[in-house]
Amino acid sequence: MTIEIYGGPSPNVIKVLVACEELGLVYTRTPLDILKGEQFSPEFLAISPNNRIPAIVDHDPRDGRGPLSVFESGAILIYLAEREGRLLSKETRQRAMVLQWLIWQMAGQGPMVGQAGHFRNYAPEKLAYAIDRYSNEASRLYRVLDTRLAGRTWIADQYSIADIACWPWVLFRDHHGIDLADYPNVARWYAAIDARPAVRRAVGDFTVPPPPSFTDEERKILFQQKG
Numbered sequence: 339m340t341i342e343i344y345g346g347p348s349p350n351v352i353k354v355l356v357a358c359e360e361l362g363l364v365y366t367r368t369p370l371d372i373l374k375g376e377q378f379s380p381e382f383l384a385i386s387p388n389n390r391i392p393a394i395v396d397h398d399p400r401d402g403r404g405p406l407s408v409f410e411s412g413a414i415l416i417y418l419a420e421r422e423g424r425l426l427s428k429e430t431r432q433r434a435m436v437l438q439w440l441i442w443q444m445a446g447q448g449p450m451v452g453q454a455g456h457f458r459n460y461a462p463e464k465l466a467y468a469i470d471r472y473s474n475e476a477s478r479l480y481r482v483l484d485t486r487l488a489g490r491t492w493i494a495d496q497y498s499i500a501d502i503a504c505w506p507w508v509l510f511r512d513h514h515g516i517d518l519a520d521y522p523n524v525a526r527w528y529a530a531i532d533a534r535p536a537v538r539r540a541v542g543d544f545t546v547p548p549p550p551s552f553t554d555e556e557r558k559i560l561f562q563q564k565g
Contacts, residue, residue, distance in 0.1 A: 340363075340364045340365050340366050340397055340398075341358055341363050341364070341365040341366075341394055341395070341396055341397070341418075342365070342366050342368055342394060342395040342396075342397065343355065343358070343365050343366070343367055343368065343392060343393075343394050344368045344369075344370055344382065344385065344386070344391055344392060344393045344394070344395075345368075345369070345370055345391030345392040345393070346369050346370070346372075346391070347544050348391060348392075349448070349506035349507045349509065349510050350391065350392055350411040350448070350506070351391055351392040351411075352506035352509065352540065352541065353392070353411050353414075353415060353502055353503050353505075353506050354392045354394065354411060354414050354415070354418075355540040355541075356502050356505070356506070356536065356537050356540040356541075357414075357415050357418050357419070357425065357499065357502050358418065358540070359536035359537070359539045359540040360424075360425060360502065360534075360536040360537075361418060361419070361421075361422045361424060361425065362422075363418065363422070370382065370391060372391070372559070372560065373552070373556045373559060373560070374559070375559050377389045377390065377391065384407075385407040385409065386407075386409035387409065388409060388410070390409070390410075392409075392411055392414060393407060393408065393409040393414075394407065394408050394409075394414050394417075394418075395407045396408070396417075396421070399421075400421060410444075411444070411503070412440055412441070412443070412444040412503065415440065415499040415502060415503060416437075416440070416499065419498075419499050425497070425498050425499045425502070426498060426499055427496065427498070432494065432495070432496065435494040435495070435500075436494040436496075436498045436499060436500045439486075439493050439494055439500035439503075439504070440499055440500050440503050442482075443500070443503040443504045443507070444503070446479055447479050447483070447504060447507055448507055450472060450475045450476055450479055451472075451476040451479065451507055451510075451511075451514045451516075452507075453468075453472040453475075454469075454472035454473045454475070454476040454514045454515065455510070455513040455514045455549070456472075456561075457469045457472055458472075458473065458513070458514070458515055459513060459549035460549065460552070460557075460561070462557070473514070473515055476514050476515070476516060477516070477520075480516060480520070480521050480524060481521070483504065483521070483523075483524050484521040484522070484523045484524045485523075486523075487523035487524060487526070487527050488523050491527070491530065492527070493527075501527075501531060505528065505531045505532075505537075508524065508528050509541075509546060510546050512546065512548075513546070513549055
């Protein structure tokens with residue numbers, strides 16, 4: 339039985355792919371065409387009520403009670419790490435260190451650099467205030483990470499789901515206007531993860547494409563959801 343992963347090659351989906359490879363889990367991919375609104379189907383909403391990717395279905399959970407679905411990438415990483423007893427320490431202080439950096443990624447790095455990318459690349463109007471606001475915050479967060487990695491190989495001293503959570507957003511850095519030459523500790527850490535065999539298997543020959551152009555209907559589906 340396998341872990342079924344929903345979603346295409348977005349940063350948050352790549353987190354889950356890397357985790358599965360690092361943990362040696364068997365998984366399948368179920369793509370969703372989010373430009374056509376497949377994320378709003380009743381079948382997917384039963385798995386991911388927030389109509390966002392990624393989401394997983396574990397068809398062989400440890401409790402033996404049948405398929406288990408999990409949504410939100412941070413929750414998925416915790417679930418998989420605890421399922422396998424790796425990448426998230428049980429020791430109190432080490433666990434706290436990993437979880438606080440995982441939450442930093444979920445609440446800070448991902449949303450803020452994502453907003454920088456949105457206003458730089460996708461907004462129908464180039465709003466200088468919004469571009470400056472989120473680009474400056476993206477730079478600040480990179481400085482936070484760069485400072486954290488000074489003298490450290492990994493974010494929480496041991497390779498963990500904190501590293502796995504942060505790395506894919508750095509992979510998409512060109513969308514956010516970030517040059518890794520400005521953040522040498524992040525650059526070193528990024529290269530170390532990029533070279534890991536499990537990461538190479540997860541990413542394969544994928545290269546980050548330039549920001550796409552959307553039709554008005556696609557833009558409405560992605561960015562103008564109400565209710």
